[in-house]
Structures are given as structure tokens and as C-alpha cells.
Amino acid sequence: MLKEDNQIKRLRMIQYLSIAMNQTQDPDELLGLMLDKAIELTKATTGSIMLKEEGSKFLRYAAYRGFDENKIKRVPIAVGEGLTGAVFKDGIPRLVNDVDQDPLYIPLRDDIQSELIVPLQVEGQIIGVLSVDSVEKNAFSEEDLELLYTISNQAAQILYRTRLYEELKYKIHLQEILIEISQLIEKKIDLQDIFDSVMNILGERIHIDRGMLVLFEPEQSDKLSIFAGYRLTSEECERGIYRVGEGIIGGVVATGEPQSIPNIHEESRFLNRLKIKRDKEKPISFIAVPLKLEGLTLGVLAIEKEYDNKTYLKDLESMLFLVGQILSNKVRLARTFQQEKASLLEENLTLKKELEKNYTFHHIVGKNAKMRAVFELIHTVADTNASVLILGESGTGKELVARALHYNSSRKDKPFVSINCASIPENLLESELFGYKKGAFTGANTDKKGLFLVANGGTLFLDEIGDMPFALQAHLLRALQEREISPLGSETKIPIDVRIVAATNKVLKNLVKEKKFREDLYYRLNVIEIQLPPLRERKDDIPLLVRHFIQKVAQRENRSQVEISEEALIALMNYSWPGNVRELENSIERAFILAQGRRIELHHIAPFLTTEEEQRIFSLSEWIKSFLENAAYNGQVYEKVIGEVERELIHQALLINDRNKVKTADFLGINRNTLRTKIDQYHIT
Numbered sequence: 001m002l003k004e005d006n007q008i009k010r011l012r013m014i015q016y017l018s019i020a021m022n023q024t025q026d027p028d029e030l031l032g033l034m035l036d037k038a039i040e041l042t043k044a045t046t047g048s049i050m051l052k053e054e055g056s057k058f059l060r061y062a063a064y065r066g067f068d069e070n071k072i073k074r075v076p077i078a079v080g081e082g083l084t085g086a087v088f089k090d091g092i093p094r095l096v097n098d099v100d101q102d103p104l105y106i107p108l109r110d111d112i113q114s115e116l117i118v119p120l121q122v123e124g125q126i127i128g129v130l131s132v133d134s135v136e137k138n139a140f141s142e143e144d145l146e147l148l149y150t151i152s153n154q155a156a157q158i159l160y161r162t163r164l165y166e167e168l169k170y171k172i173h174l175q176e177i178l179i180e181i182s183q184l185i186e187k188k189i190d191l192q193d194i195f196d197s198v199m200n201i202l203g204e205r206i207h208i209d210r211g212m213l214v215l216f217e218p219e220q221s222d223k224l225s226i227f228a229g230y231r232l233t234s235e236e237c238e239r240g241i242y243r244v245g246e247g248i249i250g251g252v253v254a255t256g257e258p259q260s261i262p263n264i265h266e267e268s269r270f271l272n273r274l275k276i277k278r279d280k281e282k283p284i285s286f287i288a289v290p291l292k293l294e295g296l297t298l299g300v301l302a303i304e305k306e307y308d309n310k311t312y313l314k315d316l317e318s319m320l321f322l323v324g325q326i327l328s329n330k331v332r333l334a335r336t337f338q339q340e341k342a343s344l345l346e347e348n349l350t351l352k353k354e355l356e357k358n359y360t361f362h363h364i365v366g367k368n369a370k371m372r373a374v375f376e377l378i379h380t381v382a383d384t385n386a387s388v389l390i391l392g393e394s395g396t397g398k399e400l401v402a403r404a405l406h407y408n409s410s411r412k413d414k415p416f417v418s419i420n421c422a423s424i425p426e427n428l429l430e431s432e433l434f435g436y437k438k439g440a441f442t443g444a445n446t447d448k449k450g451l452f453l454v455a456n457g458g459t460l461f462l463d464e465i466g467d468m469p470f471a472l473q474a475h476l477l478r479a480l481q482e483r484e485i486s487p488l489g490s491e492t493k494i495p496i497d498v499r500i501v502a503a504t505n506k507v508l509k510n511l512v513k514e515k516k517f518r519e520d521l522y523y524r525l526n527v528i529e530i531q532l533p534p535l536r537e538r539k540d541d542i543p544l545l546v547r548h549f550i551q552k553v554a555q556r557e558n559r560s561q562v563e564i565s566e567e568a569l570i571a572l573m574n575y576s577w578p579g580n581v582r583e584l585e586n587s588i589e590r591a592f593i594l595a596q597g598r599r600i601e602l603h604h605i606a607p608f609l610t611t612e613e614e615q616r617i618f619s620l621s622e623w624i625k626s627f628l629e630n631a632a633y634n635g636q637v638y639e640k641v642i643g644e645v646e647r648e649l650i651h652q653a654l655l656i657n658d659r660n661k662v663k664t665a666d667f668l669g670i671n672r673n674t675l676r677t678k679i680d681q682y683h684i685t
Helices: 002-023 027-042 069-076 082-092 142-187 193-205 234-238 248-254 310-359 369-381 397-406 427-433 470-482 508-513 521-523 539-557 566-574 580-597 612-617 620-629 636-654 661-668 672-681
Strands: 046-052 057-067 094-096 114-121 123-134 210-216 223-230 241-243 260-261 285-293 297-308 388-391 416-420 459-463 499-506 530-531
Touching: 002 566, 027 046, 027 057, 027 123, 027 142, 046 082, 057 082, 057 123, 057 539, 082 094, 082 114, 082 123, 094 142, 114 285, 114 636, 123 142, 123 223, 142 193, 142 223, 142 310, 193 210, 193 223, 193 310, 210 310, 223 234, 241 248, 241 636, 248 260, 248 297, 248 636, 260 310, 297 310, 369 397, 369 530, 388 397, 397 459, 427 470, 470 521, 508 521, 539 566, 539 580, 580 636, 636 661, 636 672, 661 672
Parallel strands: 388 499, 388 530, 416 459, 459 499
Antiparallel strands: 046 057, 046 123, 094 114, 114 123, 210 223, 210 297, 223 241, 260 285, 285 297
């Protein structure tokens, strides 16, 4: 009869638990209901269900009844310790009807006399224990043990089902996070911003404690450092230096494989280079994944958080590995941008040094006595703030001298700004110099900074100052006297610190007498006057200039230098050079191209450099014939011949019109923009 009663109890208990399982999905609540039923059916006084968390040696109370919470916290039970720990360790149930006779018993209450304990097993693995206690001796029977076994099996099934459900839910949760992170990464560019955003998501959604992005040091293939940290101080980040193969971070780089550590407190490879103090009683997991692109490891993404279980840890590693793959492309872009930026800075510095070298007066080519006097004057006045007026014919090198003045002064690190006063229409020149405010006139849709402000702190070179409109000269004079300007449409005065260097090929004194140039402006500009001699007055410099220009064009065309015949050099020396040094440079460039890598001969020199007899021989038709006979441009002959003729036409037209592009365009009957394009195309200077 008693046996039948126990069978009925078990059936009712199973039915009860089935109904309860359908009513709630909360595992803690279900375990509590099962424990209550176990206590009721065995007529026990107290009871507990204890589970073991992965990475911990202690059992955790998942549910308990009749015990003082403070005492439970004070008496942790480890695996193998006490009756409960022993059952967990060996899987053998214990029925103890007199606890005083069992040395393994650990009292949680002084009045307990009997205890019944069975293991909880899932797929052959012990995950916890179920125990009931009584204040009476001999309180439990074998039937109670069998009944408790039935309950423990049901509890194990609940835990197994719940674990599968939680694992599936966690996988879905991680997939949602991965989608969110991938969308975020695509929208952002800055690597620091991307890292911060990713870490914030992981911090909010899976509660990571810390994170770091470790990248290779520039130009070092075996050293890594922390590029960005999450919940790390700057001092901690500075300590994060790793070598390939060293510790977990270095190991990930060496193998190219992710690594997950369940508990860093028990892992000898965890170096703790950051010297962070952590609670050693709490298992902390560490996940490090490689940032790989096209087979190369660029760095490591790592996080740490409180340990959950092996399955969760592996799922999180897989998700973080995918995040690392998505992030890798941004890391490469950031590194490429950083390298290009460094290259540009270096190139800019090199260019600046080249500018200083090329435009220092020591590198203005010439040994003529008049040029040596110019060099001495440049040396004397370069590092002053005095205004300089450079006079000389078109092509004598006035801008070259202006640049030499700038790059040999204390203003050399500030802007050098040049404007040709003859090439800009009168109605635009004022706005170019002084700028304007939005709405100052029709078409002024935005503010524009004038060249005075662009050159602030540096040098403003006013080329062809003699062609500046008379009305505008008063505005320029006022700006120089007051050292401040007002953009068009503004009443605000803006202080300026600009050194003025002006140049002209006209005789300003005559323009002053003709009332075409303001006398007061003339004296304001002409504090220091530098007169450049025409090339016909310094013919002894022509051989030096020729060699200089041959070297210059050879470097630009990436070709070997060529020699020049004595006959050709004599022809150059005998020519009057109305276009001066500029004309000589253009002629040498043309001859270099026509020589096709061989020595520059007389027939390579432009026809106007030769005698009348030679001009007849080398007429246009004869020159074309000679070019065709010596051409090495198979398939490009038409383009080369037409290009040379067009180049020479524009060059000569510019000389005739004193380098004034507006006049030259009108003279040739072509659009001004077309002229500018051709000048750039043929490198006409």
C-alpha cells in the first residue's frame, strides 16, 4: 500500500511539474517550485538546489528554503566539500538519517538531523545537487530517495531545455548586435570614433568590462601598442606594449587565430601589462581576435567581461571575430590615410626646402657684375620689412627675385602670394586684393578672403604694378599706410601684417609725370629699388643659364642631359633677347625636345636666333622637313609639329604684348581661358 502511495505521489508530482513548466519559462522560478514540491512530498524541513558555474570551484544556491541567507553567504561549499560537494564530485546520492554520525556534514542549521542528497545530471554531466533536510532523525526512506531522483531528473530536463533556449536566445542577441555594429561601421570613417561606438554597444548590450584595439607601431613589424581603449586610463594604455608571439595578444598576431580565456586569473599567458587590479574571486573572461585582411594580420581587438559559460564564451568569440573582420578594412584605410598624410607632410616639407633652395639668391644664376650687385642688395634687404620695387624688362626674373627676398627673410614660413595686376580686369582686381562680404554686389553669394589676408604674416607680390588702375591705387595706398583693410561690403577694419614687393617693366617715374600713377604710392612702394639688367647686358651669363636650363628640363622630362654645340651657343650669345631670361629658357626647352636626346645643334635653335642666311635655310617649311627626317615620334608627328608651332606662336605673341595675357588673347583672337590652358600645357613661363 505504501509503495502504491509513493507511485501516486510521483505521478502527481510529475503532473504538477509539467503544468508548472507550461506556466512559466523562468528557470529560477521553476527550480523553486520543484524544491517546494520535494520538501512537501518528503515532509522535509529545509532544502536547496545548488549548481556549479563554469570557471568556479564553488557551488551556487539556485534555490533554497529554510536557511538564513547570511549564513549561506558565510559558508560557501566547494566541489568535494561536505555531503553536498561530495555528491557533486562522485555522483553518488547520500541518505543520512543521523548527520552527527557523518564527518562530511557541514551544518547550516543547528537543529538539522537528517539529509537526503541526489545529483542533477544533464547528458551524463553533473551540473548540481538537490538536497532536503529534516529536524528529525530517520526522517527519510529509500522511497523518498527514489522520489527525489524523479524530481532531480525533472529538474535536469528543465535546466537542459532552459539552457538550450537561453543559448539560442543569446545567439540571436549576438546576431542583432553584429548587424547593428556592421551598419554603424559602414557609416563612420574615423577609426577612433568607430572603436568608441562599437565598445559602447558591447558595453550596453553584453556588459563588457574593458576593451582595446591593438595595432602595429608604424614602421615596426614586431611591436604593437594600444591604439584605443575602452574604460582604460591613458596611463594603462601607455603600458600596453606587445611583441609578436608574446602573451595572448602576441599569440593572436602570431597564429592569426582568435583566443578565448575563461578565467584570466588562472591563465599564465595573460600578462596583465596594463597592471589593472581585478577581483580575483570573480572569474573574468578575455577574448582577443585578429584583424585580418587579405591574409595579413593588422592588429587585435580584445575585450574582457565577467565569465558566463563556455558556450556563451565561444559564441561571443565568433561574433567578435566577425566584428574584427568588418573593422579590418577601416583599420587599413586609417593606416593608409595616416601614411599618405605623413607622406604629404614630408613632401610638403621637402617642397618647402626645395622652394627655399631654388629661390634663395645664391641660386639665381649669374656671375655678371650687375647681377652680383643685385645679389648683394637682396642679401642686405631680404630680412627687413621694407617695401621693395623691382624694375626690369619682361622676362628678366622679377618674380624670382621677389621669391628670393621672401625665402631669405623671417617670413619664409608664411605665405608668398603673387598677383599680376595686368591680367585681372579692373572690376575684379579690387575684390581679389581686399576680398568681399556676402551680398556686397550681385553674385557675391559667400564671403571671400582677399589676397592681403591670404598673405597675412608673409609677402604679397604685386607684379605689373604699373598697370594697376589709377582709382584702385588710392585703396592700395591707404592699406599700406594704415596697415589695415576693409573687404568690399564691410565697414570693419582688419589689421594686416604683409610685406609688399612690387614689380613692373614700365618706367614708373614717367607714369607719375603723366598722372597715370600716384606719386605718393610710388614713394611708398619704392623704399628699396632693385633694377634687373636685361639679358643683352649680361651675355657672359648665357653659358651658365643654358647649362642650368638644360639640367632643369632634363630633370622634369626624366631624361639624360645633353650637350650644346659651340655654333649653337655662339648663336645664343649673338642674339639680342628681347624676351630676356624667360625667352632663353623657352628656347632651350624647345631645342632640348627637338634634339631628341642628342646634342643641341644650330638647327635646333629657333629661326630668329640665326643669321638671315640661316633663317632662309631654316624657314618654316625647311624646319618641318628637318624635323620629319629626324623624327622619333612614330604615330605622333602631327601632334609634335603642330604643338611646337603653336607653342612658339603663343610665346612670341606674349613677348610682343609684354606678357599681358588679356592683350595676348585679344591679339591672337582666342579665348582668355584657352590661352591660359595652352600656357600651362606648353610650360610657357
